Amino acid sequence: MHIDNGLKRFAATTMHDEIVQRLRDWVNETSLPAGAKVPERELCEEFGISRTPMREALKVLAADGLIELLPNRGARIKVLTxxxxxxxxxxxxxxxxxxxxxxxxxxxxxxxxxxxxxxxxxxxxxxxxxxxxxxxxxxxxxxxxxxxxxxxxxxxxxxxxxxxxxxxxxxxxxxxxxxxxxxxxxxxxxxxxxxxxxxxxxxxxxxxxxxxxxxxxxxxxxxx
Amino acid sequence: MHIDNGLKRFAATTMHDEIVQRLRDWVNETSLPAGAKVPERELCEEFGISRTPMREALKVLAADGLIELLPNRGARIKVLTxxxxxxxxxxxxxxxxxxxxxxxxxxxxxxxxxxxxxxxxxxxxxxxxxxxxxxxxxxxxxxxxxxxxxxxxxxxxxxxxxxxxxxxxxxxxxxxxxxxxxxxxxxxxxxxxxxxxxxxxxxxxxxxxxxxxxxxxxxxxxxx
DNA sequence: GCCATAAAAATTGCATGCAATCGAGGCGAC
DNA sequence: GTCGCCTCGATTGCATGCAATTTTTATGGC
CATH class of the missing domain: 1.20.120.530 (GntR ligand-binding domain-like)
Structure with a gap:
């Protein structure tokens, strides 16, 4: 039985959470300016995953306000007015x-x-x-x-x-x-x-x- | 069965946003108690969509704290301690x-x-x-x-x-x-x-x- | 040469498929 | 009868495929 109650606070528990965290880090650490396109496919390759979990993470970050999702036009780093x-x-x-x-x-x-x-x-x-x-x-x-x-x-x-x-x-x-x-x-x-x-x-x-x-x-x- | 509840407070701009809103409404209006399982497949049929966009909406609501995602065990309505x-x-x-x-x-x-x-x-x-x-x-x-x-x-x-x-x-x-x-x-x-x-x-x-x-x-x- | 238009390539969004995992029911040991 | 193990159906998570849309490139008119 696999019991690990929240002891590893920093190791992501699920694939999804890890992707969200890595994507957050990417947004925070990239040198791209605000408004730049988030390169979905590139990041998929970099993370070694397919587009489905990446897109789930993008939606989460968009809901969080860190990026912006333009219909049919992909994700951009949110520009704050x-x-x-x-x-x-x-x-x-x-x-x-x-x-x-x-x-x-x-x-x-x-x-x-x-x-x-x-x-x-x-x-x-x-x-x-x-x-x-x-x-x-x-x-x-x-x-x-x-x-x-x-x-x-x-x-x-x-x-x-x-x-x-x-x-x-x-x-x-x-x-x-x-x-x-x-x-x-x-x-x-x-x-x-x-x-x-x-x-x-x-x-x-x-x-x-x-x-x-x-x-x-x-x-x-x-x-x- | 595409039940279109006429209570769309805001005309959703994208499919994704509409699904998130409808799912939110479902959580708020269902008679199921907190802790109950969110019936993913049923809701997919009710909304007339496949599992991919539904799962994206579930992740968003989970990030929002309205539901909880248990690894490999689906979504539940969040129980607050x-x-x-x-x-x-x-x-x-x-x-x-x-x-x-x-x-x-x-x-x-x-x-x-x-x-x-x-x-x-x-x-x-x-x-x-x-x-x-x-x-x-x-x-x-x-x-x-x-x-x-x-x-x-x-x-x-x-x-x-x-x-x-x-x-x-x-x-x-x-x-x-x-x-x-x-x-x-x-x-x-x-x-x-x-x-x-x-x-x-x-x-x-x-x-x-x-x-x-x-x-x-x-x-x-x-x-x- | 420049702008408008159209065809081609790439990207996006959703549906589907398949392997991994979970949970219920059945079976046997005690 | 109860507990534990095992198997099978159902569910979950991710990869892939395909149609729709956008972006890029090519072409022609002026």
């Missing part, structure tokens, strides 16, 4: 605010200390002007918040959103520059303060404002 | 809070007046103890909020969540009974107050608390 980026960023802001609220309810002292440590590290990187490491810490803090929220559905949704926004954020490059960077650090201070007090309403509002600022910075950088 | 319902309700609470926040930013006077009118109507139904109409107004208010938020991605996500939770909410029957009902009405007053002041932070917190109460009521009624 400025308005769509704005909406998705607002959605992300709402999810982060929620994550903060939930984290305030259930975060452990240990988890809080880890976030505080990440914050110090991030601040140090800000002071010495090390952007790559700053962003790394920044991202780690936001991930830690979602982790502390302890809501699997929220986490999955945030990850999906993050993927959809990846290209837009990337093309907008570093959203923190000059004054905005300083401001972002200040906002992070407020986030930590609210979290320290376990003040859900406060952290929600501060996080929302923080992500809103990021959104505005990104939108400014999108030429459209 | 108590913990999953709790998580999804929290997520819904977060989305409503976001909708409220965004609505405060962009709601028109006309939209606000319509919501206020719905509120009065709802209150009247509360006073005369008419639960069906009360719930109708209640739902209309929440939908109006999402509409006023003007965020397509948020709206789509909320609708998807609502579907996933449909069965749980239904089996938990009316979540407002006795004292809880009075409380819910009071919460709605607070929501209206915050919206009147266009106070995003306040409406977010009140809406979150409101949905949280609904969540707790539902969880209490789930026997597990």
């Amino acid at each position: 400025r308005a769509e980026v704005a909406d998705l960023m607002d959605l992300m802001a709402g999810l982060e605010a929620l994550a903060g609220r939930l984290a305030c309810e259930r975060i452990t002292d240990e988890e809080f200390q880890q976030i505080e440590q990440l914050h110090q590290e991030m601040y140090a990187n800000f002071l010495r002007g090390d952007r790559p490491r700053y962003f790394q810490c920044n991202q780690a803090i936001h991930e830690a918040l979602f982790s502390a929220a302890g809501n699997a559905a929220l986490d999955a949704m945030a990850r999906s959103l993050q993927m959809r926004l990846r290209r837009a954020r990337y093309t907008a490059s570093s959203d923190a520059q000059g004054e905005r960077w300083r401001e972002a650090v200040r906002e992070h201070e407020l986030i930590l303060d609210a979290l320290r007090k376990r003040d859900g309403a406060a952290i929600a509002t501060v996080l929302f404002a923080h992500l809103r600022s990021t959104r505005d910075a990104i939108l400014r950088q999108i030429a459209e | 108590r913990a999953e319902v709790a998580d999804l309700m929290d997520l819904m609470a977060g989305l409503e809070a976001l909708a409220g926040r965004l609505a405060c930013e962009r709601i028109t006077d006309e939209e606000f007046q319509q919501i206020e009118q719905l509120h009065q109507e709802m209150y009247a139904n509360f006073l005369r103890g008419d639960r069906p109409r009360y719930f109708q107004c209640n739902q209309a208010i929440h939908e109006a909020l999402f509409s006023a938020a003007g965020n397509a991605a948020l709206d789509a996500m909320a609708r998807s969540l609502q579907m996933r939770l449909r069965r749980a909410r239904y089996t938990a029957s009316s979540d407002a009974q006795g004292e809880r009902w009075r409380e819910a009405v009071r919460e709605h007053e607070l929501i209206l107050d915050a919206l009147r002041k266009r106070d995003g932070a306040a409406i977010a917190t009140v809406l979150f608390a409101h949905l949280r109460s609904t969540r707790d009521a539902i969880l209490r009624q789930i026997a597990e």
Whole structure:
């Protein structure tokens, strides 16, 4: 009998799931620009499968919003309009605010200390002007918040959103520059303060404002 | 046998989208209990299609969380555990809070007046103890909020969540009974107050608390 | 030379076929 | 009578085939 209860979180359990994951990775890692055609047949050969399971995976990714299916004309990497980026960023802001609220309810002292440590590290990187490491810490803090929220559905949704926004954020490059960077650090201070007090309403509002600022910075950088 | 239910809310653009929609409707309207097998072949015959497009639609709905695909064992209507319902309700609470926040930013006077009118109507139904109409107004208010938020991605996500939770909410029957009902009405007053002041932070917190109460009521009624 | 049109090639979408797997019923051991 | 094993019908998952559509290429008119 073959019993393996979810222990292998990263090894795909079924062929289908593995194809979906590989296709997701392909979309995220390809150098092709948004709007480029997804080469169905090529990918079939690369993955060593026929068109049926590949097309199933394409439908799933299209439902997820990562690609777009044009009737009789194949799949393209989804191009986000400025308005769509704005909406998705607002959605992300709402999810982060929620994550903060939930984290305030259930975060452990240990988890809080880890976030505080990440914050110090991030601040140090800000002071010495090390952007790559700053962003790394920044991202780690936001991930830690979602982790502390302890809501699997929220986490999955945030990850999906993050993927959809990846290209837009990337093309907008570093959203923190000059004054905005300083401001972002200040906002992070407020986030930590609210979290320290376990003040859900406060952290929600501060996080929302923080992500809103990021959104505005990104939108400014999108030429459209 | 091609039974064409005339309830196509949106004219499906492609065959695939239509199948997904019809399958969604089938899941929502079937009398089969959660956990029941989705009769793939039967539905193929009912829809007048072969297994390939049906299977594509099944994968999409599974990715959406409405059904579950067991390897080599077909599809079942997703059974939500108590913990999953709790998580999804929290997520819904977060989305409503976001909708409220965004609505405060962009709601028109006309939209606000319509919501206020719905509120009065709802209150009247509360006073005369008419639960069906009360719930109708209640739902209309929440939908109006999402509409006023003007965020397509948020709206789509909320609708998807609502579907996933449909069965749980239904089996938990009316979540407002006795004292809880009075409380819910009071919460709605607070929501209206915050919206009147266009106070995003306040409406977010009140809406979150409101949905949280609904969540707790539902969880209490789930026997597990 | 350029645009419009038409034929050819490639691509897409669905149906069908076939091997692998699952589940029910039957059989035998105890 | 119950438990375990085995076989057979049914189901699932993927590959392949074919008609419909699109894209590319070829051709002719101006």
